[in-house]
Amino acid sequence: MANLQQTLRATRNTYYSCSVRQIDTLPMNESIISEFQSCVGPRNVLARPEDLVLYEYDGSVDRARPELVLFPSSTVEVVRLVKLAVKYDIPIVGRGAGTGLSGGALPRGGGIMIAFGRMNRILEVDYENRRAVVQPGVVNFDLTRAVEHAGYYFAPDPSSQKSCTIGGNVSENSGGPHTLAYGVTSNHVTGLELVLPDGEVKRIGGKLAEPFGYDLCGLFVGSEGTLALVTEITAKLSMKPEAVKTLLAIFETVDDATETVTDMTARAITPAACEMIDGWTLCAIEDYVHAGFPRDCGAILLIEVEGIAEAVAGQSLGIAEICKAHKAREVRTARDDKERELLWKGRKTAFGALGRLAPSNYVLDAVIPRSKLPQALRRVLEIGKESGLQIGNIFHAGDGNLHPLVLFDPRDRSQFERAVRAAEDIVRYCVQIGGALTGEHGVGMEKSELMTLMFSDADFALMRRVHGQFNPTGLLNPGKIFPMGKGCGETRVRVSPLQHAPVPA
Amino acid sequence: MSPLLASSLASRLESVVGPEYVHSTQNELEKYQVDGATPAVALQPEAPEQAAEIIRIAVEEKLSIIPCGSRSALAIGNLPARYDLALDMTRISGIAHYDPGDLTISVNCGTHLAELAQILAEKNQFLPLAVPFFARATVGGAIASGLDSPLRHSYGTPRDFLIGAEFIDGTGAQAKSGGRVVKNVTGYDFHKLLYGSHGSLAVITRLNFRTFPLPPSRRGFLASFADETAALAFVNALTASFLTPTVLEVMSPEFARLFLEEQSPVASLRLDSQAWTVCVGFEGTSEVCERYSRDLAGLARTAAAQNAVIIHDAQFLAMLEILREAPASMRSTAEQSIVFRFATLPAQLPDLLRALRSFANSSWMPPAVLIRGASVVYLALLPREADESALKQVAYFCNSVGSLRGKLEFHPWLLFCPREWKSALNFSAQTPVDLDLHRRIKKAFDPSGTFAPGRFVGGI
Numbered sequence: 006m007a008n009l010q011q012t013l014r015a016t017r018n019t020y021y022s023c024s025v026r027q028i029d030t031l032p033m034n035e036s037i038i039s040e041f042q043s044c045v046g047p048r049n050v051l052a053r054p055e056d057l058v059l060y061e062y063d064g065s066v067d068r069a070r071p072e073l074v075l076f077p078s079s080t081v082e083v084v085r086l087v088k089l090a091v092k093y094d095i096p097i098v099g100r101g102a103g104t105g106l107s108g109g110a111l112p113r114g115g116g117i118m119i120a121f122g123r124m125n126r127i128l129e130v131d132y133e134n135r136r137a138v139v140q141p142g143v144v145n146f147d148l149t150r151a152v153e154h155a156g157y158y159f160a161p162d163p164s165s166q167k168s169c170t171i172g173g174n175v176s177e178n179s180g181g182p183h184t185l186a187y188g189v190t191s192n193h194v195t196g197l198e199l200v201l202p203d204g205e206v207k208r209i210g211g212k213l214a215e216p217f218g219y220d221l222c223g224l225f226v227g228s229e230g231t232l233a234l235v236t237e238i239t240a241k242l243s244m245k246p247e248a249v250k251t252l253l254a255i256f257e258t259v260d261d262a263t264e265t266v267t268d269m270t271a272r273a274i275t276p277a278a279c280e281m282i283d284g285w286t287l288c289a290i291e292d293y294v295h296a297g298f299p300r301d302c303g304a305i306l307l308i309e310v311e312g313i314a315e316a317v318a319g320q321s322l323g324i325a326e327i328c329k330a331h332k333a334r335e336v337r338t339a340r341d342d343k344e345r346e347l348l349w350k351g352r353k354t355a356f357g358a359l360g361r362l363a364p365s366n367y368v369l370d371a372v373i374p375r376s377k378l379p380q381a382l383r384r385v386l387e388i389g390k391e392s393g394l395q396i397g398n399i400f401h402a403g404d405g406n407l408h409p410l411v412l413f414d415p416r417d418r419s420q421f422e423r424a425v426r427a428a429e430d431i432v433r434y435c436v437q438i439g440g441a442l443t444g445e446h447g448v449g450m451e452k453s454e455l456m457t458l459m460f461s462d463a464d465f466a467l468m469r470r471v472h473g474q475f476n477p478t479g480l481l482n483p484g485k486i487f488p489m490g491k492g493c494g495e496t497r498v499r500v501s502p503l504q505h506a507p508v509p510a
Numbered sequence: 511m512s513p514l515l516a517s518s519l520a521s522r523l524e525s526v527v528g529p530e531y532v533h534s535t536q537n538e539l540e541k542y543q544v545d546g547a548t549p550a551v552a553l554q555p556e557a558p559e560q561a562a563e564i565i566r567i568a569v570e571e572k573l574s575i576i577p578c579g580s581r582s583a584l585a586i587g588n589l590p591a592r593y594d595l596a597l598d599m600t601r602i603s604g605i606a607h608y609d610p611g612d613l614t615i616s617v618n619c620g621t622h623l624a625e626l627a628q629i630l631a632e633k634n635q636f637l638p639l640a641v642p643f644f645a646r647a648t649v650g651g652a653i654a655s656g657l658d659s660p661l662r663h664s665y666g667t668p669r670d671f672l673i674g675a676e677f678i679d680g681t682g683a684q685a686k687s688g689g690r691v692v693k694n695v696t697g698y699d700f701h702k703l704l705y706g707s708h709g710s711l712a713v714i715t716r717l718n719f720r721t722f723p724l725p726p727s728r729r730g731f732l733a734s735f736a737d738e739t740a741a742l743a744f745v746n747a748l749t750a751s752f753l754t755p756t757v758l759e760v761m762s763p764e765f766a767r768l769f770l771e772e773q774s775p776v777a778s779l780r781l782d783s784q785a786w787t788v789c790v791g792f793e794g795t796s797e798v799c800e801r802y803s804r805d806l807a808g809l810a811r812t813a814a815a816q817n818a819v820i821i822h823d824a825q826f827l828a829m830l831e832i833l834r835e836a837p838a839s840m841r842s843t844a845e846q847s848i849v850f851r852f853a854t855l856p857a858q859l860p861d862l863l864r865a866l867r868s869f870a871n872s873s874w875m876p877p878a879v880l881i882r883g884a885s886v887v888y889l890a891l892l893p894r895e896a897d898e899s900a901l902k903q904v905a906y907f908c909n910s911v912g913s914l915r916g917k918l919e920f921h922p923w924l925l926f927c928p929r930e931w932k933s934a935l936n937f938s939a940q941t942p943v944d945l946d947l948h949r950r951i952k953k954a955f956d957p958s959g960t961f962a963p964g965r966f967v968g969g970i
Contacts, residue, residue, distance in 0.1 A: 188670060212855055212919060213853055213885075218967045221947055273634070273722075312754065313752050374612040374690065463685045464686055464687075473954070
């Protein structure tokens, strides 16, 4: 997701009621820096402002610059770094590829960033038991590439799968189009090695599919780096299906497409993936990748069915019928793998395609009950009109996971504010109709203030007690998940002692 | 009124739930016994608010609570360290929300699984939670007890379809996690911790599930094999194929003799006394089912099956019920039966099975074995009498299992045994390697240690 446009993105550090200081300069406390350098070697430390600026953003609209970026190559080195950070009371944030979209890997209160890019080895592949043991910096798709010759793959498939890391997937509990049939990351992880914020190394789970005791992996996967750093992952390998069919259904209106999805769910047809792209977005994609999408329709559905040949044949017939019943203009089936890959390339590079149309964009992530898809999409379009901004829609329709994409120019303060307002209106509406704040991107810093829409004081009290048991000093990824609005002190956003006073923008 | 219960406390509890829902006579309390321990009082709250109030009183008075549903699986778990209050949640029942069009349902904890199944079936849906004691079990109890279902082979465990929960933590606060949508990563996934927590973390009040469409047709394939090696070879060939069956269970000759003989489809297999039986479930359209039938027959032939038969809807459902109830049936087949559960890796299953059977055989008790999904083993030891020598033999078995640690990767659970043997066997002293992290979770959820003290693994 990283592109030049993102560097233009405005900071929104004063948007939320409790502001966090933007760190624009590197503090020059040379002696602390040299201690960190001795943990991992000077070549594995970034400390110059021109290097650090590359690590101040992920794919979200937030920005926060680390004071040091460190690249450990082993769990032992991670432990050294953590212990040193604790000694000087410096906040720690873990980072995979920085493709997250909620600000999860940004150092909200400054501090050091532990980047896992050099812990990128696949340690073991165990086909007999269908497990792989990997370091956190292994790129999602690289695991699939390493095992596909034997007929296996790693099921979670975020759109960024060619660059995002499995460690990042674990932190955010990432999803992807095929989540509809196969579940999010937590359904595919059985064991973790953790480094707790006091430097202790713990192993939870293992290759066995079920835990002995509490399902700790179920808690740690998706805890957004707020409970521990993940240094090793035992992941499930899935077997490639016998047959795959990809259908492209073209509709004159968005309503026809959304009602098709609702009807499919009601008739209990569950494809492996069911993605929707609106007509406006489709034109942008077509200009970019030439995938053969129509330029004159209201919306398309990209539907994939998988399984044994007989099941795929039956399901795709059923799906085509439902599409036709909802006035699909045309239902095409990809003729071969090449055509299929082109259609998916169109879907997965969509955000990049839209990046060509405006200086910046804000990708939202919210979930609604699937039966409410038509009304939710109508509301998204209305909010777009109200804000005077273009909103594209390209999302996981089958599980009700919306990704409205708001285009704006961050140099125009009014546009930026309207984009943020529109985003918040959409998320509020989704929660109001029975949905959830985030389906796969995580809460991060993007939605920490909106958490109060879903959770009560009692819910937060329990979350804080759990947080306090593992991360009592709050040094690990401060300012994430928990709302800071009601008195920042409650969630301990730590300000690094390395930090200088911010330079006014 | 029990002498353990001061009259001031009794009247406080009565004012919360009403006098008719405070039970304190010996007769009433016997029903709530856990491993022979009797609570001082049993309470039946009508709403989560009442349950929360009871918990706050218990914390204040330093009393311990064991929450329960229909109490069908309460025998599972360690001996309670303390047990003052039984919190009977069966009055908090019924469907809170059902959105058939979304394939989601929100159910109060005391709802019976059987009742839930009926409501879902009216909309042509089901919950793949086919657990033992099905006719009696409540949904809250089924989740807390962590029992599994033969359908897990394709539908997974509640970890895969439990999407949210409401519960009362150990401070008496009503909290929740997840939601009512099928995809959600908002906040910590506490509901995943509740599955299999045996009431040690929180009192579940409501559960949200993803539901599934009832398939157009369900069938089963039964095949018999001369020995376990042939049966497991068939299972291996099947899991390496493109087929994705819903059920995959292997039964030992002893299991078949005890629980299958009356069944007509099994009768047509003409099982010999040493035969191992494999049951494969599959579902879908008639074309899909025909493909399964064809391929399964081919795989069975290659693995030298003795006999094979296809069973259709009603027959298959009857078979599924036998498999569902297997752990409960193993327990009730003899007063002194001891039922274990082991989770292992598919590649280590043959070695584990061989070791377990040899430990059991050397203690002269032919074990009944059921293998679920190539990774879970239910094993029942069936001594003829509950005497001292049988206890010795069982203790030998337990110690032998302990000696496998480090050699094979597996988790062992002792599900059922005669109550008076539980402490002698000391099998439950098995602790998770990450016990410290478990304690931290417990402390966060239940800071005063009110819930089910001592019942969970590691004495939590």
